[in-house]
Amino acid sequence: GAGVSQSPSNKVTEKGKDVELRCDPISGHTALYWYRQSLGQGLEFLIYFQGNSAPDKSGLPSDRFSAERTGGSVSTLTIQRTQQEDSAVYLCASSRNEKLFFGSGTQLSVL
Amino acid sequence: KQEVTQIPAALSVPEGENLVLNCSFTDSAIYNLQWFRQDPGKGLTSLLLIQSSQREQTSGRLNASLDKSSGRSTLYIAASQPGDSATYLCASLPGGTSYGKLTFGQGTILTVHP
Numbered sequence: 001g002a003g004v005s006q007s008p009s010n011k012v013t014e015k016g017k018d019v020e021l022r023c024d025p026i027s028g029h030t031a032l033y034w035y036r037q038s039l040g041q042g043l044e045f046l047i048y049f050q051g052n053s054a055p056d057k058s059g060l061p062s063d064r065f066s067a068e069r070t071g072g073s074v075s076t077l078t079i080q081r082t083q084q085e086d087s088a089v090y091l092c093a094s095s096r097n098e099k100l101f102f103g104s105g106t107q108l109s110v111l
Numbered sequence: 112k113q114e115v116t117q118i119p120a121a122l123s124v125p126e127g128e129n130l131v132l133n134c135s136f137t138d139s140a141i142y143n144l145q146w147f148r149q150d151p152g153k154g155l156t157s158l159l160l161i162q163s164s165q166r167e168q169t170s171g172r173l174n175a176s177l178d179k180s181s182g183r184s185t186l187y188i189a190a191s192q193p194g195d196s197a198t199y200l201c202a203s204l205p206g207g208t209s210y211g212k213l214t215f216g217q218g219t220i221l222t223v224h225p
Binding site for chain 2: 031033042043044048050081098100101104
C-alpha cells in the first residue's frame with residue numbers, strides 16, 4: 001500500500017518481556033516519528049528521525065525505550081522489560097514536509 | 112511548555128447541524144496549527160493545516176480558523192453527517208521547529224446521529 005504500515009497491529013505481552021514494534025514509512029519520506037497515545041495522557045511525541053539519525057529523542061520516557069532506523073526506511077521501536085504503564089497505542093508517522101501521515105498504530109497491552 | 116486544550120471533550124449532534132470544535136494553546140509562538148481526525152482503531156488523518164501567518168483554511172465542509180493572539184483555533188463543520196463521527200484532535204507545532212514535533216490536545220469525540 002501507499003500509506004504508513006505498522007506491525008503488529010496488536011501485541012499482548014507479559015510484564016518484564018521485551019517487545020519490538022515496526023514501522024514502514026511512505027516511500028521517499030525522510031522524516032519519521034514515533035508517538036504514543038495512552039488514556040489520560042493523550043498523544044505524546046517520542047522520537048524523530050531524519051534519515052537514519054535521531055536528532056530528537058527527548059520524548060522517550062526511560063532508557064528502556066530505544067529506536068533505530070535503517071536504510072532511511074524501516075524503523076523499530078524497542079521496549080525492554082515492559083511495564084504495565086507501557087500499555088498504549090504506539091503510532092508511527094512519516095513526512096516529506098510539514099504534513100504528517102500516520103499509521104494505524106500498534107496496540108500494546110502489558111499484562 | 113505548550114499546553115493544548117480542546118473543548119468540549121465530547122459532542123453529540125443530529126445530522127445536518129453546523130458545529131464548532133474549540134482548541135486553545137498556551138504559547139502563541141507556534142509555527143502552525145493542525146487539525147486531525149481519528150477513527151476508532153485507526154491512525155490520524157490530517158484535515159487542515161494553518162500556518163502561523165494565516166487566519167483560516169477551508170476544505171469542503173470544514174473550515175479552521177486561527178487567532179494566535181488569543182491562543183485559539185476553531186474547527187467549523189457545516190451540515191454534519193453521520194460519517195463525520197470520529198475524534199478530532201488539534202495539534203500545534205512550535206515556532207522555530209523544522210520538524211513535526213507536535214503537541215496534541217486531548218481531542219473532541221464527535222457523534223453525529225441520523
